Amino acid sequence: MTARRLEEIIAPLKRLPVAAAITDLNSCKVVAVNDRAAVLLGTSADQLVGSDVLARIGPDERESARLAFTALATRAVDGFEAQRDFVTPDGDKVPVSVWGRRVESGDKAYGLWLLASGEELSAASPFQQPTSELVLALTDHDWQIEYMSADASLLGVQGSRLRGFPLLGLIHPSAAVDFLTAAGRAASGGIGVTVSTRVRVGSDGWADRYCFLVRMCGHQPPRLGIVVSGGPGDDPAGKQLDAEVRHCALQARALKTLDALPTLTGLPHGSELSTRQTEIVSRLVAGERVPQISAAMFLSQSTVRNHLAAIYKKFGVHSQGELLAALLRASASHAA
DSSP states (O other), X not given: OOOOOHHHHHGGGGGOSSEEEEEETTTOBEEEEOHHHXXXXXXXXXXXXXXXXXXXXXXXXXXXXXXXXXXXXXXXXSEEEEEEEEEOTTSOEEEEEEEEEEEEETTEEEEEEEEESTTTTTTOGGGOOOGGGOEEEEEOTTSBEEEEOSEEGGGTEEGGGGTTOBGGGGBOGGGHHHHHHHHHHHHTSSEEEEEEXXXXXXXXXXXXXXXXXXXXXXXXXXXXXXXXXXXXXXXXXXXXXXXXXXXXXHHHHHHHHHTTHHHHHTSTTGGGOOHHHHHHHHHHHTTOOHHHHHHHHTOOHHHHHHHXXXXXXXXXXXSHHHHHHHHHHHHHHHHO
């Protein structure tokens, strides 16, 4: 990624559709912040700039946050997601989803922090991209691919062809150690980790891709949920933050969808769903209906219904009720 002057990174901060801040990764001090972040944290932008961001995080989470800062600063990871309790000047706790990314300025790295409650980040509409630009995957406890969305074009294959394939087999040998280190951080729990790595594409090609990794169970080693998205690029001046927010917004949407994958592994033809169809199924399970799904995914209601018709056909059902019943049976069988 091309390095930018710090001013070029800070300038777009105010127009971002989510609360955001930039910090010095070494000192942990706030360099810049937008008004949305100040409101969320119950203070003013002037009071935030120059302050130690770790002092505003709940005491029980400060050490974890400090280690995450260090991981970004040392380039052990390129980003992460975590749930944090921020403490306002009045002593109130504000639960926040934090998405951190490293951004470059000259020879120095800063942290870009996107702060969201609920689905604010995943609904950041100015930065939406089609979910088909993602690949969703789930490993078993031995970190072999147990599920992968059918439209794995970013990997140059049909997702079903990679079932049973070792996760590390997708990673270029030169990047394997760094990838395993990042996967180990995700497996230890508490945060989801983003790492830029070299991934196998097709039978003999390689390409840079972002991989977001998150622990999916309490076992050791755990199953891992994986989101593969387009890799870092040379973004035009002033557009680096836009690109990072797009990646985080995509990963935020995908994070919810990953919860549906264990159930889908237990269904015949479950691995034949596209990424978009998988998201629709996950939203149905969460209790959403066509109008809500349409609004959340920026699709017309007719498009959602067309996807549902294709999903029903794959699973041999004829209605949302029958589909949910099939998913419930698969979930109960999987839990047993």
